[in-house]
Amino acid sequence: MPSFTKPKIHLKNEKKNDIGLIRADYDGVMSTLCAGCGHDSVTAAMARAFFELSIGPHKAVKVSGIGCSSKTTSYFMKEAHGNNTVHGRMPSVATGAMAANPHFTYIGVSGDGDSLSIGAGQLVHAMRRNINMLYMLENNGVYGLTKGQFSAAADLGSTAKKGEVNNLAPIDPCALALSVGATFVARSFSGDKEQLVPLIKAGLKHKGFALIDVISPCVSFNDHKGSTKSYEHTYKYYHKAVHADYVPPSAEIRASYDDGKTMPIELHDGGLINLRKLDSGYDPTDRASAFSKVLESQQTDEILTGLLYIDETTQDFATRKKLPGRGLNTYPYEELNPGADKMKDLMREFG
Amino acid sequence: MKPTDTSDPDYFHKVVDCQWACPAHTPVPAYIRLIAQGRYSDAYMLNRESNVFPGVLGRVCDRPCEPACRRTRVEEEPVAICRLKRVAADHRDDITDRLPKKPAKTNGKKIALIGAGPASFTVANDLAPMGYECTIFEKFDKPGGLMRTNIPAFRLPENVLMEEIGYILDMGVDLKLGTPVNSMKELLKEDYDAVFVGTGAPKGKNLSLPGREEADANIHIGIEWLESVAFEHIDKIGKEVLIIGVGNTAMDCCRTSLRLGADSVKVMARKPRAFFKASPWELEDAEEENVDILVNHSPKAFVHENGKLTGMVFELMEYDVDENGKITDSRVTGEKTIACTDVILAIGQNNAFPWIEKDAGIEFDKWDVPVVDKVTFESSQKGVFFGGDAAFGPLNIIWAVRHGHEAAISIHKYCHGESLTQRRPDQLKLEPTKMGMFEWRYSNAFDDSERREMDHVALTERFSNLGTEVELGFSPEKIATEVQRCLNCDVQTVFDAPKCTECDACIDICPVECLSIVPNAEEPVLRDAVNATNPDQALYVSEDLPYTGRVMIKDEDVCLHCGLCAERCPTAAWDMQEGIITIPHADDQNALDKIFEAAE
Numbered sequence: 001m002p003s004f005t006k007p008k009i010h011l012k013n014e015k016k017n018d019i020g021l022i023r024a025d026y027d028g029v030m031s032t033l034c035a036g037c038g039h040d041s042v043t044a045a046m047a048r049a050f051f052e053l054s055i056g057p058h059k060a061v062k063v064s065g066i067g068c069s070s071k072t073t074s075y076f077m078k079e080a081h082g083n084n085t086v087h088g089r090m091p092s093v094a095t096g097a098m099a100a101n102p103h104f105t106y107i108g109v110s111g112d113g114d115s116l117s118i119g120a121g122q123l124v125h126a127m128r129r130n131i132n133m134l135y136m137l138e139n140n141g142v143y144g145l146t147k148g149q150f151s152a153a154a155d156l157g158s159t160a161k162k163g164e165v166n167n168l169a170p171i172d173p174c175a176l177a178l179s180v181g182a183t184f185v186a187r188s189f190s191g192d193k194e195q196l197v198p199l200i201k202a203g204l205k206h207k208g209f210a211l212i213d214v215i216s217p218c219v220s221f222n223d224h225k226g227s228t229k230s231y232e233h234t235y236k237y238y239h240k241a242v243h244a245d246y247v248p249p250s251a252e253i254r255a256s257y258d259d260g261k262t263m264p265i266e267l268h269d270g271g272l273i274n275l276r277k278l279d280s281g282y283d284p285t286d287r288a289s290a291f292s293k294v295l296e297s298q299q300t301d302e303i304l305t306g307l308l309y310i311d312e313t314t315q316d317f318a319t320r321k322k323l324p325g326r327g328l329n330t331y332p333y334e335e336l337n338p339g340a341d342k343m344k345d346l347m348r349e350f351g
Numbered sequence: 352m353k354p355t356d357t358s359d360p361d362y363f364h365k366v367v368d369c370q371w372a373c374p375a376h377t378p379v380p381a382y383i384r385l386i387a388q389g390r391y392s393d394a395y396m397l398n399r400e401s402n403v404f405p406g407v408l409g410r411v412c413d414r415p416c417e418p419a420c421r422r423t424r425v426e427e428e429p430v431a432i433c434r435l436k437r438v439a440a441d442h443r444d445d446i447t448d449r450l451p452k453k454p455a456k457t458n459g460k461k462i463a464l465i466g467a468g469p470a471s472f473t474v475a476n477d478l479a480p481m482g483y484e485c486t487i488f489e490k491f492d493k494p495g496g497l498m499r500t501n502i503p504a505f506r507l508p509e510n511v512l513m514e515e516i517g518y519i520l521d522m523g524v525d526l527k528l529g530t531p532v533n534s535m536k537e538l539l540k541e542d543y544d545a546v547f548v549g550t551g552a553p554k555g556k557n558l559s560l561p562g563r564e565e566a567d568a569n570i571h572i573g574i575e576w577l578e579s580v581a582f583e584h585i586d587k588i589g590k591e592v593l594i595i596g597v598g599n600t601a602m603d604c605c606r607t608s609l610r611l612g613a614d615s616v617k618v619m620a621r622k623p624r625a626f627f628k629a630s631p632w633e634l635e636d637a638e639e640e641n642v643d644i645l646v647n648h649s650p651k652a653f654v655h656e657n658g659k660l661t662g663m664v665f666e667l668m669e670y671d672v673d674e675n676g677k678i679t680d681s682r683v684t685g686e687k688t689i690a691c692t693d694v695i696l697a698i699g700q701n702n703a704f705p706w707i708e709k710d711a712g713i714e715f716d717k718w719d720v721p722v723v724d725k726v727t728f729e730s731s732q733k734g735v736f737f738g739g740d741a742a743f744g745p746l747n748i749i750w751a752v753r754h755g756h757e758a759a760i761s762i763h764k765y766c767h768g769e770s771l772t773q774r775r776p777d778q779l780k781l782e783p784t785k786m787g788m789f790e791w792r793y794s795n796a797f798d799d800s801e802r803r804e805m806d807h808v809a810l811t812e813r814f815s816n817l818g819t820e821v822e823l824g825f826s827p828e829k830i831a832t833e834v835q836r837c838l839n840c841d842v843q844t845v846f847d848a849p850k851c852t853e854c855d856a857c858i859d860i861c862p863v864e865c866l867s868i869v870p871n872a873e874e875p876v877l878r879d880a881v882n883a884t885n886p887d888q889a890l891y892v893s894e895d896l897p898y899t900g901r902v903m904i905k906d907e908d909v910c911l912h913c914g915l916c917a918e919r920c921p922t923a924a925w926d927m928q929e930g931i932i933t934i935p936h937a938d939d940q941n942a943l944d945k946i947f948e949a950a951e
């Protein structure tokens with residue numbers, strides 16, 4: 001950890017967003033992660049995305065599980081709401097919070113250990129329910145916090161720091177997500193903010209569950225030769241398939257995108273996600289096409305990135321379950337709790 | 352863009368904005384660090400190497416360093432560089448045994464220096480310890496030039512000036528007071544090996560308006576009047592004084608008038624405040640003493656009754672100013688007479704060399720300014736050098752010092768038959784500052800304290816005695832706070848591209864977001880990537896990075912030198928290194944041959 005806290009500096013030409021905040025207003029406390037950890041870079045990308053979207057920190061909720069990645073909710077948006085849940089249980093807490101107050105923007109931050117081992121069941125159900133949140137899966141192939149054991153995302157043949165070879169098949173979060181009905185599936189890399197920041201913005205604006213699997217190297221336990229999640233390996237095999245830009249509601253900007261080369265996806269807020277296909281021959285709005293593209297890439301060393309799949313038509317959980325739009329937190333206790341007598345009647349029904 | 356060549360000494364030098372802006376390139380952050388450690392004598396000596404008069408300059412320097420100071424990029428006020436210089440001078444121990452001594456033997460070369468101002472003294476300071484026999488001729492009975500005759504003692508006490516002049520005289524310099532040089536041709540006939548002209552720009556400008564001659568008794572030329580006050584030929588003035596002009600001389604005239612019995616002093620400016628020539632701090636100090644500054648009054652005539660001045664007529668002006676702050680048009684809207692007992696003209700100075708004969712071999716241009724080489728300071732007459740205000744018109748003390756150093760180098764080369772233009776270039780040495788993982792030998796944490804204000808002697812007290820110094824110097828609390836405001840711009844961010852793994856840690860931690868890793872491109876594209884909006888400040892561009900071939904870029908403009916990038920970098924690709932810039936002096940030219948040989 002650096003010798004002093006990063007100061008908040010006001011430059012003469014500082015940029016302000018629509019609600020008058022500067023980028024540094026989206027910072028959190030100083031990171032205690034290892035210097036050079038990919039997670040810190042993802043944190044910076046999240047802070048930038050919230051800044052650029054002009055979302056007030058007090059209108060955002062950060063939730064996470066356990067792990068170095070999960071710790072990072074403290075390192076951005078000091079003034080936002082948040083909860084570090086127990087290991088792997090973040091999706092349940094997010095679901096409850098979202099039901100209580102759907103007016104906030106929800107971001108979950110987790111790791112490959114937290115999400116794909118102990119929390120795999122939770123993640124899968126959050127995806128199939130299409131909870132309206134962005135889920136950042138910071139993927140380094142190891143349990144960083146507990147000193148570098150292989151995670152369920154470790155690739156076949158990837159070696160641990162001391163040479164041990166992984167011989168268990170990995171879970172590919174994107175394939176998993178596509179198979180259980182997730183409506184926004186993306187992969188990116190902590191070292192590519194040019195791709196990552198727009199993806200985060202699009203994910204936050206997507207109505208429904210958005211997953212971003214971010215390769216985020218662990219400098220301390222998984223950045224050596226032989227690792228398939230190192231900086232060197234990722235830069236080498238990195239491949240951009242689809243670039244996504246979030247375009248806020250504004251007619252003029254939209255006009256310039258109607259040029260056939262790009263594919264605009266209408267969002268619920270009136271803005272759009274503009275897809276720029278860098279690979280031809282596949283349709284990111286077609287689940288089967290995306291699925292086969294992801295499976296194909298598993299056969300090669302290529303790391304397929306970008307917004308791999310998007311579906312804006314499926315209703316999110318709250319809509320499908322007809323949750324009251326005003327949020328459960330606005331109901332008085334008496335209304336939320338029908339009382340002991342009503343409870344007895346109800347139990348009798350089951351009896 | 353091509354990778355930045357950081358081996359060019361100017362590259363890192365420019366990053367140290369104060370040092371680059373200082374005509375004598377005083378290593379400001381280095382001496383501020385010494386002050387922070389309580390090493391006042393060391394700070395004084397380091398200062399003295401470049402600027403020769405730290406005690407004087409710590410009070411009255413024109414301080415071009417301060418508007419340049421990097422601190423102003425992140426807040427309003429620069430570091431109080433000048434005040435800290437005075438701290439070093441005020442708190443130093445007796446340093447006389449650390450000064451160059453009068454050499455046991457001279458080198459037999461005789462140098463004549465005309466005028467005992469800062470320019471001549473700097474030349475003597477550099478040459479006497481090397482064995483040169485330096486003789487200074489001064490027309491007045493006291494040395495110091497305008498520092499003595501024009502800068503009032505309430506800004507610069509006589510003992511401070513005399514002590515620093517004394518250091519130079521003790522190096523074996525012969526000072527001939529009350530000895531004006533009346534003929535250059537005669538002087539050239541004597542057996543001097545070289546001549547240095549440091550006679551300043553001694554002629555105050557006049558204002559020929561109706562009534563000027565009739566009311567002459569109460570109309571004074573600013574610099575002559577201040578000189579008479581300094582020599583105690585004048586010790587009073589009328590009750591109502593008008594000062595014409597709003598430069599630094601005007602400020603000294605108005606404040607001196609108050610001390611000589613004036614009740615009301617008005618400074619009359621032709622233009623609006625944005626066009627004032629006086630330094631902001633001089634204006635502030637005058638206004639603190641209740642001097643009125645009236646804008647948009649253009650002098651028209653002197654009013655007199657029976658040969659006695661009673662007032663002055665002014666035209667009231669109105670100006671059109673464009674968005675760049677330039678005056679595009681002006682008009683007279685009326686007229687006004689302001690009563691007064693005295694008028695002091697402070698509208699500028701000129702060079703004047705009545706003692707240099709037209710056929711002395713020294714060429715003058717059409718404004719009667721001598722033709723002087725900007726690098727060597729030699730005139731068209733071989734072996735005759737000019738410096739200070741005499742060279743290119745009125746500047747200030749620190750420029751006179753710089754000229755003096757340069758002229759000393761030239762004189763040394765001239766006396767040894769060497770080419771004057773083959774001068775040792777500036778040199779840069781980088782030294783590590785890393786002490787541990789997150790530990791450096793400079794205080795890198797950003798301190799957001801505001802600039803400390805100077806305490807002043809109470810108004811009543813200061814008017815009672817012309818010589819009472821107004822500024823009190825910094826208290827220990829102020830010293831301790833002000834030193835921490837300096838950003839240590841000389842501790843440079845040094846990048847080693849092959850080590851970088853492109854993890855972005857440095858980019859994310861940087862509090863001013865001045866770093867980025869991007870595909871190389873033309874300068875405007877790269878500048879845009881880091882919002883580098885100041886074209887006067889460099890954009891650093893690295894070699895290609897190993898993994899992607901992109902480049903690390905950095906906007907030098909806003910860097911705080913906090914070292915967080917280096918603390919956060921897992922591979923030490925960024926490092927903080929102290930850049931020590933050596934500015935050539937007369938006594939380090941001998942190593943020249945070796946340098947030029949090595950370069951070939």
Ligand SMILES: Cc1cc2nc3c(=O)[nH]c(=O)nc-3n(C[C@H](O)[C@H](O)[C@H](O)COP(=O)(O)OP(=O)(O)OC[C@H]3O[C@@H](n4cnc5c(N)ncnc54)[C@H](O)[C@@H]3O)c2cc1C
Nearest residue numbers: 466468469470490496497531532550551739740746747748
């Ligand atoms: C009112 C006023 C206030 C100023 N305040 C400041 C300030 O606060 N800070 C600052 O940095 N600068 C200030 N300056 C400017 C500064 O004083 C000069 O730029 C500086 O002193 C120039 O140094 P110099 O060595 O070139 O010449 P000078 O200081 O002018 O010295 C020249 C000397 O040569 C002598 N001389 C001239 N002719 C002959 C001759 N023929 N024979 C022998 N001797 C001769 C003169 O008597 C004089 O002593 C001020 C100037 C004025 C007028």
Ligand SMILES: Cc1ncc(C[n+]2csc(CCOP(=O)(O)OP(=O)(O)O)c2C)c(N)n1
Nearest residue numbers: 067068069087111112113114142143144145
């Ligand atoms: C119930 C429970 N089981 C096990 C642990 C130990 N544990 C802490 S973090 C972690 C794995 C974290 O891995 P990941 O989510 O990938 O985070 P990373 O540190 O790699 O970012 C484990 C197993 C725990 N804290 N709680």
Ligand code: SF4
Nearest residue numbers: 034037068144218219
């Ligand atoms: S152990 Fe790994 S994942 Fe955890 S902070 Fe360090 S580098 Fe990051």
Ligand code: SF4
Nearest residue numbers: 369420421837838840
């Ligand atoms: S911050 Fe310090 S080193 Fe930097 S320009 Fe100002 S005085 Fe000089």
Ligand code: SF4
Nearest residue numbers: 851852854855857920
């Ligand atoms: S922190 Fe170091 S390794 Fe990482 S990008 Fe910056 S310079 Fe490169």
Ligand SMILES: [Mg+2]
Nearest residue numbers: 111112140142
């Ligand atoms: Mg992990």
